[in-house]
Amino acid sequence: MDIAIVVVAAFLASGLTLYSGFGLGTVLLPVFAIFFPAEAALAAVAVVHLLNNLFKGVLVGKSAHWPTILRFGLPAIPAAIAGAVVLGWLGQTEAAFTWQPGGRSFAPSGAGLAIGVSMILFALLELQPWFQRLAAPPRMMPLGGAIMGFMGGLTGQQGAFRSMFLLKSGLDARHFIATGVILAIMVDLSRLPGYFAAFSGDHLPLGGRQTLLIALATLSAFAGAWIGARHMKKATIGTVRLIVAGLMLLVGAALALGVTG
Numbered sequence: 001m002d003i004a005i006v007v008v009a010a011f012l013a014s015g016l017t018l019y020s021g022f023g024l025g026t027v028l029l030p031v032f033a034i035f036f037p038a039e040a041a042l043a044a045v046a047v048v049h050l051l052n053n054l055f056k057g058v059l060v061g062k063s064a065h066w067p068t069i070l071r072f073g074l075p076a077i078p079a080a081i082a083g084a085v086v087l088g089w090l091g092q093t094e095a096a097f098t099w100q101p102g103g104r105s106f107a108p109s110g111a112g113l114a115i116g117v118s119m120i121l122f123a124l125l126e127l128q129p130w131f132q133r134l135a136a137p138p139r140m141m142p143l144g145g146a147i148m149g150f151m152g153g154l155t156g157q158q159g160a161f162r163s164m165f166l167l168k169s170g171l172d173a174r175h176f177i178a179t180g181v182i183l184a185i186m187v188d189l190s191r192l193p194g195y196f197a198a199f200s201g202d203h204l205p206l207g208g209r210q211t212l213l214i215a216l217a218t219l220s221a222f223a224g225a226w227i228g229a230r231h232m233k234k235a236t237i238g239t240v241r242l243i244v245a246g247l248m249l250l251v252g253a254a255l256a257l258g259v260t261g
Contacts, residue, residue, distance in 0.1 A: 003213060006035050010217040013244075014224030023159040025049040026126075027244055028221060030119060030251035035213065038112040038255055039091045042156050043195040044214040048221050049156075050188035056181045063178035065171055072141045072165065073186045076149030080190035083153020087111055088198025095258070108258030116255030118155035123248035126160065127241065135167035148183070153191040158184065 013031045014024060025045050032041035090110030098107040108116070125131045136144055144165025152158030162180055171179060253259075 003216060006031075006213050006217045007220040009034070010220040011224035014221035023049075024052055024221070024225065025156055026122065026159065026248070028217075029115075029156055030247045032217065033115070033251050033255055036210065038109065038115045039087070039195070039198075040210065040214075042087070042111075042115060043192070044217070045156060046188055046192050046195060047214070048218050050185065050192065051218065052222070052225070053181050053184045053188065057185055060174070060178040061182060063174045064182045065169075065175045065179045068141070068166070068169055068171065068179050069182050069186075072145040072148075073183050075142045075145040076152070076183065076187055077190045079146040079149030080153040080187045081149075081194055083150040083155075084191040084194025084198065085153075087114065087154050088194060090114055091198060099257070106258035108256055112255045112258065115155055116252040116257075118151075118157055119248045119252030120256065122157050122160060123245040123252065127245050131160075134164050136165045138168055138170070141165055141169070145183075149187050149190065152187040153194065158187050 009031045010028060013027045025048070028045045028048060029041060032044050035041075036044060090113075093110040095107030096110055096113045098105060100106070144161060148158045148161040148165070151161055159180075162183055166176060166180065169176070169179075
């Protein structure tokens with residue numbers, strides 16, 4: 001039953017990405033976090049995110065603006081590694097706190113608390129019009145790359161920071177999209193080894209049922225994105241954004257409070 005739930009949930013969540021205003025990783029993280037520990041969920045979503053961007057990179061990568069990539073992306077590489085290391089450390093710490101409602105005990109891990117709080121904050125920010133328009137001056141690109149990389153490694157949230165620091169880069173739409181894809185690939189390639197090194201054993205088993213679930217969810221997510229791009233109606237944008245933000249808020253709160261993950 002859990003396999004069917006994960007496959008269907010990943011399919012539907014991925015199909016919403018083009019119309020929700022949220023990226024694939026942002027939409028999939030709360031879905032994966034329902035079924036996997038927080039660390040495993042973030043690593044699994046990072047794999048899906050990387051594969052998706054590698055595919056897009058083949059299609060549009062030749063339009064990437066490499067001076068911007070070097071200025072913005074090079075600081076992101078060590079920062080993403082650092083973010084993954086910090087998340088690994090948080091995953092090994094004792095429970096952040098313990099609370100006992102109705103006689104039941106909940107104790108969020110440090111990693112679950114960090115990921116949960118970030119999901120709540122980004123869900124709230126992404127719904128604010130002023131946040132969508134926020135842009136930093138080009139001179140801050142190296143700092144922006146470092147922030148994007150660190151937050152991408154720590155919480156999986158990198159798209160908002162990437163857009164914030166690229167909006168005033170002077171790139172046209174074609175170069176903007178291609179440059180963003182290459183930058184996302186750089187962050188994913190930097191953070192994934194850290195995840196797999198830090199999250200082993202009970203956190204991220206490399207075989208068995210959990211790996212099967214991740215693989216099936218990955219395939220289902222690609223199918224959902226492919227079908228969603230062809231059949232969903234754009235008239236549902238507002239409703240979809242609210243649904244996705246609501247899911248992020250609920251799952252983020254559950255992670256932060258130790259109810260799941």
